[in-house]
Structure formats: C-alpha cells, structure tokens
Amino acid sequence: MVSTTMETLSIRTENKFRTLITKQTYKKGEVICVMPSENIMDKPNRFTVQIAKDKHTHVGKLAALNHSCDPNVILDTENMLMIARRDIEKGEELSFFYPSTEWEMQAPFICLCGATNCIHVVAGARFLPLSTLETQYLSKHIREQMIDLLNNTKQHLKKIQGK
Ligand SMILES: [Zn+2]
Numbered sequence: 001m002v003s004t005t006m007e008t009l010s011i012r013t014e015n016k017f018r019t020l021i022t023k024q025t026y027k028k029g030e031v032i033c034v035m036p037s038e039n040i041m042d043k044p045n046r047f048t049v050q051i052a053k054d055k056h057t058h059v060g061k062l063a064a065l066n067h068s069c070d071p072n073v074i075l076d077t078e079n080m081l082m083i084a085r086r087d088i089e090k091g092e093e094l095s096f097f098y099p100s101t102e103w104e105m106q107a108p109f110i111c112l113c114g115a116t117n118c119i120h121v122v123a124g125a126r127f128l129p130l131s132t133l134e135t136q137y138l139s140k141h142i143r144e145q146m147i148d149l150l151n152n153t154k155q156h157l158k159k160i161q162g163k
Pocket of ligand 1: 068069070111112113114115117118119120
C-alpha cells in the first residue's frame with residue numbers, strides 16, 4: 001500500500017536550511033509516498049510544485065525537498081506520486097530535479113550540487129537546452145510546454161522569413 005502519511009520522511013533543519021531525509025531504504029522504482037496537494041494556485045512561489053500548465057500546489061512536507069542535478073527521486077505529477085529514481089539508503093537526503101516539474105521558477109538560484117552534469121543555473125525547464133532536458137525525467141506538462149515553445153519558434157521563424 002502506498003503511504004500517504006509520509007511517516008518515513010523527516011525534515012532536518014540546519015542553519016535554517018531544510019532537508020528531507022528518509023528513515024528507510026527504497027528500491028529503484030518504488031513509490032515513496034503520495035504527493036500532497038494543498039492550495040492550488042496559478043502562479044509559482046518558492047514552496048510550490050508545478051503540476052500542470054497553470055497549476056502550482058503546496059506539497060506539505062515535500063516542500064523540504066532540495067534540488068539536485070543527479071537526484072534520487074522523481075515527482076510523478078500525473079499520478080501525484082514520489083518515486084525512487086534509484087536505490088536509496090536509510091538516512092539519505094531526498095532530492096529531485098526542479099526543472100522536471102518547473103517551467104519558469106519564481107526564485108532561480110545557482111546549483112552547487114557538484115554533479116558532473118550540473119546545470120548551475122536552476123531557473124526552470126524553459127531556460128535549459130533540449131540536450132540537457134533529454135537526460136532527465138520530465139513531467140508531462142513540461143514536455144508539452146517544450147513542444148509549444150518549439151512550435152512557436154518555428155512559426156516565428158516562418159514569419160520573419162516571409163513564408
Ligand atoms: Zn547541480
């Protein structure tokens with residue numbers, strides 16, 4: 001059964017910096033919990049997760065999830081589940097790739113995760129090259145917004161070329 005209580009997760013706070021820690025191990029592909037959805041809004045803020053084109057939700061405890069360019073969980077926003085991206089040890093910090101759900105973030109920041117594939121500027125999927133996005137799990141709404149952007153660019157090019 002999928003846990004909705006998130007009892008296996010705890011928030012650690014150090015110097016006002018919050019991290020989400022798992023109290024148990026998970027196998028790759030395992031569902032960790034249901035994503036809570038509270039307060040759906042049409043604009044993002046630093047605590048929300050984007051779940052559709054103009055839908056951003058508060059996610060309770062999961063707001064403590066930090067970004068990583070080599071994350072250990074994914075947020076499946078279609079089924080509202082948090083899933084292990086690889087095997088996870090007890091006591092590990094959980095993280096996901098913010099641009100996998102966020103098209104344009106309200107509060108961009110510089111990533112210092114140290115991964116070889118680090119994107120450095122975390123501002124949302126629309127600011128990343130396709131070659132980078134291809135290597136990550138992406139939410140359906142992000143894939144759709146990427147296709148919209150490509151189509152608009154094509155139409156714009158046709159216009160300026162007078163076709
Ligand atoms: Zn990084």
